[in-house]
């Protein structure tokens with residue numbers, strides 16, 4: 317694939333460099349303190365697996381703007397279609413006058429989203445909006461108020477989705493009160509900490525208990541991520557999603573699959589729920605859907621999607637034409653299967669470098685994930701207490717060497733990898749070696765003392 321930037325890591329200055337530091341100081345004077353930042357460098361250009369900053373550093377991108385720019389941040393086909401649309405019009409509002417790209421995006425999602433039933437799609441702009449609208453649709457279709465969500469869930473920052481999100485700090489802290497109709501159930505967690513369930517059966521029993529407490533007939537929806545993203549790249553234990561499907565069917569609850577982070581090819585299949593052979597009644601997409609332009613979607617059973625009264629769904633920017641054109645360019649690139657194969661190849665390359673660390677560095681508790689959605693969890697080897705300090709220090713060491721990795725997890729002790737699916741093999745390997753080196757330096761056992769002769 318042709319890219320606009322050399323696909324090599326290059327450090328021209330310290331990271332962040334002086335120009336970034338200057339711009340960051342200005343930002344602090346002008347931008348709310350409520351926005352955090354992972355790495356205060358200012359980006360000048362980005363493409364393929366590279367972010368080039370204003371000091372001339374080329375950083376390896378293991379973040380993709382949090383799982384968004386899977387096809388690269390300056391993808392030629394996306395640029396072309398968006399540029400052509402810019403010449404025609406930027407906006408009409410689909411609720412006022414129509415345009416075909418909106419319909420075509422819906423048609424592609426109706427065809428490709430899991431579930432062998434007739435579907436309809438609604439488009440919005442952000443992931444949180446898709447989640448909110450899925451709840452609206454489920455309530456309208458069932459006439460029920462409650463929503464079931466899970467431990468370690470992340471669904472957004474709007475008032476309802478924040479209530480659905482599990483992690484207190486920073487997402488919920490000081491922002492309550494929250495709607496009383498959101499209830500949380502256990503998932504089977506990857507590491508057995510604090511008595512969390514280990515098996516699908518145990519977790520599903522916990523789900524049934526929460527439903528029973530409030531009356532299962534009062535639940536409109538249960539919303540689950542097929543791999544939990546911000547919560548720590550938690551892959552569901554085998555049988556958990558299928559069990560949720562059975563519970564939803566038994567009680568007439570709408571099963572909502574939040575594929576916002578894990579979907580659109582990230583895990584090596586178009587949708588992460590395909591790994592479990594489970595289809596949601598409603599499936600949510602956003603992030604990588606439109607190659608960096610803001611677009612989100614709710615796709616699902618026609619009878620649910622059409623249960624809403626005319627005018628009940630929408631939004632000024634919902635399905636913006638530039639974003640729809642970008643999505644159509646992304647869809648074309650899924651046709652030949654290369655992007656999915658890339659995701660699987662990224663997993664193989666990453667596991668080859670990272671898995672040996674588990675034997676070598678005791679605090680590396682687990683390496684998990686699927687495709688190009690992989691994570692490494694730090695915990696105390698004896699107590700399994702989370703070690704967020706090691707995740708933070710490892711990330712900082714990677715950043716200093718020009719590799720952008722993100723930290724996640726309910727306990728902040730997980731390093732996650734979300735490289736663009738178009739990242740080149742050499743660049744990927746270079747970034748992985750930097751990460752492995754950083755882990756050895758930060759968390760490795762101290763070098764064995766040399767025995768005096």
Ligand SMILES: Cc1ncc(COP(=O)(O)O)c(C=O)c1O
Pocket residue numbers: 382442443444445447470471472473541545546574575576577578602603
């Ligand atoms: C699984 C999941 N759902 C919903 C959201 C919210 O998306 P947005 O930030 O576009 O509102 C995110 C964002 O990280 C996500 O990972």
